Amino acid sequence: MQPDLELVAVSRDESFKAWYHGYPYRTVRWHFHPEYEIHLIVATTGKMFVGDHIGSFAPGNLVMLGPNLPHNWVSDVPEGETVEQRNLILQFGQEFVTHCMESFPEWRQVEALLAGSRRGVLFGAQTSAAIQPLFLELLAARGLRRLMLFMSMLEMLVTAEDSELLASPAYQADPTGFAATRINHALSYIGKNLSAELRESDLAQLAGQSVSAFSRYFRRHTGMPFVQYVNRMRINLACQLLMDDALSITDICYKVGFNNLSNFNRQFLVAKGMAPSKFRRYQQLNDASGDASDEAAARDAGGENAPSIVPAVPAHDHAHTRTARAAYPQA
Template identity: 90%
Template sequence: MQPDLELVAVRRDESFKVWSHGYPYRTVRWHFHPEYEIHLIVATTGKVFVGDHISSFVPGNLVMVGPNLPHNWVSDVPEGETVERRNLVVQFGPEFVAHCMESFPEWRQVEALLAASRRGVSFGAQTSAAIQPLFIELLNARGLRRIVLFMSMLEVLVSAQDSELLASPAYQTDPSGFAATRINHALSYIGKNLSSDLRESDLAQLAGQSVSAFSRYFRRHTGMPFVQYVNRMRINLACQMLMDDELSVTDICYKVGFNNLSNFNRQFLLAKGMSPSKFRRYQHLNDASRDASDEAAARGDGVANAPAIVPAVQKRGRVRISAGAYRAT
């Protein structure tokens, strides 16, 4: 059975995603994603599937899975019954890992754990007990506290003496093969053609399904109807464009695939709680605060011994500190 692709959305103002869900839930199926995942079961028993590994789980089951490794937890819950909170989840992407590797030499200690997670790593009761309070606090943590808790969790996992690899050495993940499944092919097509006229009937034909079957499968996979999903993707693209003043709001409306301005404004307000023009004004306010800070620094305003602001330059798609930009005073 081919696994489904889970679309993990990490907020722009956060480095990783932490959340919980109950049972049944739409992600409780055989699936994969490019992100690393730390998964803790807090309620129910059942079967855990990781790659070609199958075993039983109980509350306290703690597993870390690597990028594109298919996995699933199926609980022994009678039909019709629901569980409010079954598991806790942390997900973080390869780019975040790469940035940490580049920024913190100490992060090298995590490399072995990350490599092992590509087969799935299960941890024993002792490590699970140490992780759970950190996990619970992390659910509601904000700001730097999130980073502290996340790093503390990794420190516990790196030092664990009760870990076990799950998938066999011969098991190889093949995300290119997974992406060839019908729904994932459709999602990829949507992402590449947002500015085009996207019709559910055309995507159903692309997936080789009837419209009704495709509609049910799409909603089960993404958690939302086809039109709502396409609108959300278009709004996300519009937000990126609104951060630049090169295009007017009207131009952006048509470039992201909306066919009239009033519908674009309505959908943007629904998704973001503000109009596109107000979103852009907030970005200008953010830019203005930076400019005002630069001007104050040039005048010598501010508290003595305050931190220096070192200008950065963009080079080959990465932000680097400009050479000679800072000098001691």
């Protein structure tokens, strides 16, 4: 299931966008955007989808999202019932970040937070409670007061001690990022041969290193041991295949390179905190939210500066795909 693109319109006389919406709503679907986002749930409970993470949410759920990280919050609300204000949203682009970096040396303190947001950062109840009144005031603030509130919120997030990353490290792993290193060939080989038997000794030979040197080098660049990285990559592929109802869980187990179902289920549970069957059910819930958001958009068409959604481009529409990627590059 490809995420849809949300077009975020920031007013020319503002540095960032602060707004809220209810439920159901047009953007309640599996989607992404090039902007950073701070997202606070103020009403309803349900399921949260961030990258390859699936979890539960309740009022006070505060998450920061990095550029192009797919996400969705699906509320447990009876059909036909509406919620006026479900979540508060703040969005700002990379250009704004770059200007701040160039203008304010103090902004360097924010770099670690921005880097972590590319996997999604979940904050605890203490930080959420401190930020919510600032967030609510920000919705109506103007001029310099907006900037003061925004910077205060960022300071709280930077210094928060109750945060955790959501998407797995392997979800963000990009072999092209190691293009200048010898390990690039090993990472590329792993990505192309997940269904085959992968031995660390063979990959060490491919990288031109001893097994011990390769093991240290691999862990330094990926943040995890070789076997764990391979398992995570296989689980990531399994997550994609679980979106296809035509494949059984057993078929997927062998297709991604596990040699028995019990090991696959065990590794999936460790990585995702749930069985593959439950993950598939939740993804079906995530997918169904797009239909509800279409109905909400039809009821609430128009509105100045309202966010809009560009559906995922079909794989066969190569020309459209090139245009979309050029306009909205993946970070």
